[in-house]
Amino acid sequence: MDGPFEIIARDGGSRARAGVLRTPHGDVPTPAFVPLATKATVRGLVPAEVEEIGYSMVLGNTFHLHQAPGDELIAQAGGLHRFMRWERPIITDSGGFQVFSMGHGNVADEIKGRRPAGRQEGGAIVSIEEEGVTYRSYVDGSERFMGPETSMEIQANLGSDIALVFDECTPFHVDRDYTARSTERSHRWLGRCLDWHEARGPAGQLVYGIVQGGVYEDLRAASADEVAASAADGIAIGGSLGEDKAQMYEVVDWATARLGGPHEHRPRHLLGIGEVDDLVRGVELGIDSFDCVMPTRLGRHGVALVPDPENRWRLDLTTARQRGSREPLMEGCPCPACAIGYERGYLHYMARARELTAMRLLTLHNLAFLARVMTRLREAIIAGELAEAAAALRAGQAP
């Protein structure tokens, strides 16, 4: 093995692999889901709880932490790990997604076809140039700048184990020409990020390049080749993944098809994806790690993940039919929230009342559920039984 990623087993029928990602703050068994700690906390939980339910890495947000409390303050506090008392691996995104969302609308929602684009948190893009992006801060209205070097410097201050390069997350509604020009600029920014990191980056911090190219096969292939040819330690797949699941899988397939052979020892991360069926397919397509706001956001809105594919693995506890229900949240669930023994009727009442306890419990349950999905997939790859495990999960078997 040379590099941070060791592949310990491969699936014969797909591109799936099980591995160990080695970082300065410890190892991450893969394939893995990565919970969001956007603003230096997995909302509602303390580090010991995140660890207890099976996670070894979380994702912090470069843009938000730069705005508040400020990456320099975090550096003075000893870095992000010390600041949030999470001494395990942390990946930080580059901030590009949030900066460009101010101009493009909420890309995540658009990617998943949920609702039309809208402004994010009141910020605004002033200009996009080769050097970087000038934007108006949503915190104090001041004009600020973020470019490749700024993003890497912020991530150096945060001291994350894995930094992502600054790129433009191209949305679905832009045309091929815009996507092509943007992707080429992202490649130039990749080079600038790697140059800055080589000269000034923290020792041991890994850097992932990001494959862009929208929904265009040739652009995705060219971008995958470009990132693979760079010195990036790992490879993330970002940008618009299409308008439905079929297109998303196709786009991921185009990228990972180019990342085998001499490049296979680089870990691959799929940005912003976390639905159960997408995790299963992503693993089959050769993805090693995923992050997504879904399990924690759903938990805060009274929705639990359960083994029910017909309802997209969701149980909405806020609906009237859950009122007075004596059923457990999920029969046989080994998570710490279900261990208490609360009935759905009680959780329904608390979720409707917006009680913090309900948000916390459902966040715990949802994250524990996805952790078990990933463990199940990993063990199946190692045992040579991925096809059976994938079929069972898709059919609604509990992880």
Ligand SMILES: [Zn+2]
């Ligand atoms: Zn549970």
